[in-house]
Amino acid sequence: MDQTAAFNALVRAYHSDLYRYAYWLSHDAAIAEDCVQETFVRAWRNWQQLRDQSKVKAWLLTILRREHARIYQRQPQAEHLDVDEMTFPAPEPHDDTQVQQLRSLIAQLPLEYREPLLMQLVVGLSGEQIGEVLGLEKNAVMVRLHRAREKLKQMANVQFPASQQESS
Incomplete structure (x- = not known):
């Protein structure tokens, strides 16, 4: 070729x-x-x-x-x-409420956690590939991904009504 x-x-x-x-x-x-x-x-x-x-x-x-x-x-x-002050675009009309809430929560993450998480979720990069892009060791990327997910869980517990939490 x-x-x-x-x-x-x-x-x-x-x-x-x-x-x-x-x-x-x-x-x-x-x-x-x-x-x-x-x-x-x-x-x-x-x-x-x-x-x-x-x-x-x-x-x-x-x-x-x-x-x-x-x-x-x-x-x-x-x-x-x-x-850090940017807002995410409005969700597509077909997005359900949970997707909208998740987008909102991701937008609130600090950049150091949001960026690797989006690279993994949106682009599908591995931890090693994210590290290459960001100039980080794979272990540092994995820590940031873990912390991003933990922060999302914490924020979701605060922001989602208890009735939704129990039904999920």
Whole structure:
């Protein structure tokens, strides 16, 4: 398979995952698509630097995260968004109440826990892959994932009415 065909296969394989993650980061479809497109442009330019094909997804997510940060660096300071202050997009109409509540709870997690959790849930990365993207050891990622889940459980106990807790 030539380089162009291999890269096209890579785009087809990872576009959806990258878009979903970019949308979670930006909460804007146009910005998410711009991030994904720029990610693939940068990946194409640096294709020869990728030595381990098994790490391509983590490599692409690293590029995406950097591109997302660049977008906000290029905006005037008045328009700069604080990632910790961002709200998540409105749930889709077909989402049930539990999904809406879970989205709301995830949005309240500190960034250090929310980011690896979303990488696992939205993009499907392993602990090792998340560590590669975030520059952390796998054990540190696993601790953050565990703490994220524990915090979600604690928040759910506080926010969900007792009658819902008992019926679940």
